[in-house]
Amino acid sequence: MGPIKPIVMSLTHAVAPLGLDEWADQIGKAMDAGERLVTLFGRVDSSGPDEEVLTSAVLQSVDGQLGLLRARGRRGSAYACITARHPAAQMLERELWEQTGLTPTGHPWLKPVRFEAERQQHMDEHPFFSVRGQEVHEVGVGPIHASVIEPGHFRFMCHGEQVHHLELQLGYQHRAVEALLLQRPPGALTSLVEAIVGDSSIAYAWAYCAAVEALSGTQVSLRAERVRGIALELERVAMHLVALTGLATDIAFLQGGATYGRLRTAIINATMRVCGSRFGRGWLRPGGVRFGITDALRRDLLDTLAAFSKDMAEVNALMLGARSVQSRFQGVGVVAHKAALEIGMVGLAARASGVTGDVRVSLPGRLYAAHPIASLTEEGGDCWARMRLRMREIDESVRWLNELLRTADADLAGPDLEPLGPLWHDTLCVSVRESHRGTVVQALETGPDGRLLHYKVQDPSLLNWFGLALAVRDNEISDFPICNKSFDLSYCGNDL
Template structure:
């Protein structure tokens, strides 16, 4: 096994899978040691060497290293659930059960994640949690909403106006992404990958490129990776500002509603001038990235400089608004302890005081050369999540100005065309982690003995974070839901793969 921080390569021939019993115990030991569970997933195996279901778990240790555990079990086998002791595993064990049939005995919340396969026609049978009492009532919202947004059903269990529990049912747009990714040549998947979650196109594309380049032993230049970093931070700014725009609109802060929308447009239009698409599609491809001429470089510097001035001003106005404070402060609190227990990631975890950021803890050479700042808030409420986005967007602007202003860097050419023709390493597992706007985008590629793509696992940071939104609503008024929902700003399609 070798790792370049956010990309891990494991030779599967030298590390055969363990028994399900040993696998579970190794996972439990790792969680006891304080390691962070990044992902846990499985696939069916029918080769002569292995049988049944192969399960893979990836952890980030307290020392900042990545490690992989693999286990094997008979199809449909029962195993002791980790969730009862380690709630962080709940969503992964549910997905594992839905995709492979492995049964986690003792799981307190075993129900489908996205209604795959035969379950797709049985969404009406969803086993909602029930709260009993004479004055308890339920409020259902969605899946069709009063706006042009994705489908999702929210079931509120209320006593009066207070929400005792919110249950979120997703899966209405399951697209079969992981199966689709196995139907085309590995080097021709970029257009699909960057369409998995439209507002995180760059994060997904970079993770895919890094993985196939590692599997084909086709390293790219530092300048190519820096161009990818520039694209990623432009995406981060645009999407954080889009969320701030929504938050301002939700509480009728009209100055913010008008200004944030204009500022976001300036950023995504600059992205379009570089690559031809406002969401960054086409900027990254295996072996290369769209270069920056000196004219485009100065264009970005001027755009970001003007953006920073207006962004600072509107942030100060929003932070000083008494009506914004009254609505956001103390609303939708997720404590640090709860965030850690649930395994929340990304911006919402950092807003609850959890120090977790792939760019800092697993930086790779881009963020080793130009370090990112680890930013956290402590209160874990809507106010903290708003401030977190303001500070992260501002930090991304400063990072970009520093990189773009480094005249020693030649960003005008980056192609490495030989990367497209090399075969993938056989019987190898590669994991890539890219810290997108919401959190780490996880992609795991596994090859067969012939070097063919055998399994492609995709995990959006929204997957573990949806339960955090449910916890944020507890003991809040039902009228607080819109701002809590927007402060999390999670992806429906990131769940409904």
């Protein structure tokens, strides 16, 4: 048996749809047994006499395998919510309700996620939670922020300077991405997919390409997979450096802010020398990669990483050794292991609370099976743990890159593109990749003619924003900027 692939694919008629209540109950039982809910979504099916909703849930078993559960119900009907048993489902059930009208009965926090469709004109009616008590007051921040920060509203319920509760209202830049993805041929969506979340262009492009390749039966070469892995790890390094730059700047640790920013420029410029874009756009395409890595570029990357590693070690030592940094980050913004697990946090934010989970390890596919990478965790769950984990993940990515670039038999030169055939009909494919934030999920479903019926996108930020709200509790309101930057979540990744 080969390595577990980061893809689950099934003929839609081969998965018998359950009733909604039975579907929800089976999901709950699977999560009781330790399985992780990767995604949950639905689409409206108007092909029959009654408008129905087809729902899908993807779960990952303890041994790493992905499984699919589907259900069918009339639009506007209700089912017993999963969230009451497993809070990790709360955001996914809210999104399902907003997009399809299916109501999860008993959901404790049923509110719009991004105010889609007709709800867009009623954002000012958001039902904020309120805290009552003598001297309790509210502080509203945003949606318009200073500098180039994306729009989002944060409502703090405070007693003095201490935050009792934070509620986030996003959706201000909802772009109807999933509908846009159905307006072009399925093999020509890369440029749009790369722009869904701009700082995760490679992760999004790879998840999309892998899905289209699976649906067309296209086998990509290991050489192309290696180049894609190099692109993804360069993106991871660069974007972790963005967060470290922000963390250092937010506490006026200027040596860190200036140096991390400079080091990020070195990495994204190296990416640009390979593919012409500092963000890796245009590098990946269905069937493989448009740009390979010649011997000259290989040497250039190795030289860049050697110089980078020396300076990175020095600035990390300064940050970790400074008492001002320690006092500002340690014990601030804590998300306990149990809480992170219960609310379904993913990616670095979860691993900083001791929750293991990394698609590169649990679903390695050919690439990471041939070239393993370590999944790292921290136990503290605070801003300090999230900062340290970013540093360690950068070091591990650099180690992995150096090892692969020095591999004698790793021929990486030249473009490598296999032609795509027609997509299989009546097939659902769910593809996942580990971005610098966590699991990027893309689900593509074809109809009887092989055209796309549905395209579902899920960014890790959707599952982690609630973790940020928990992190701020019982901290001072002035701690919010560093808590926010330590998570480094995407507004547009939530809003889609």
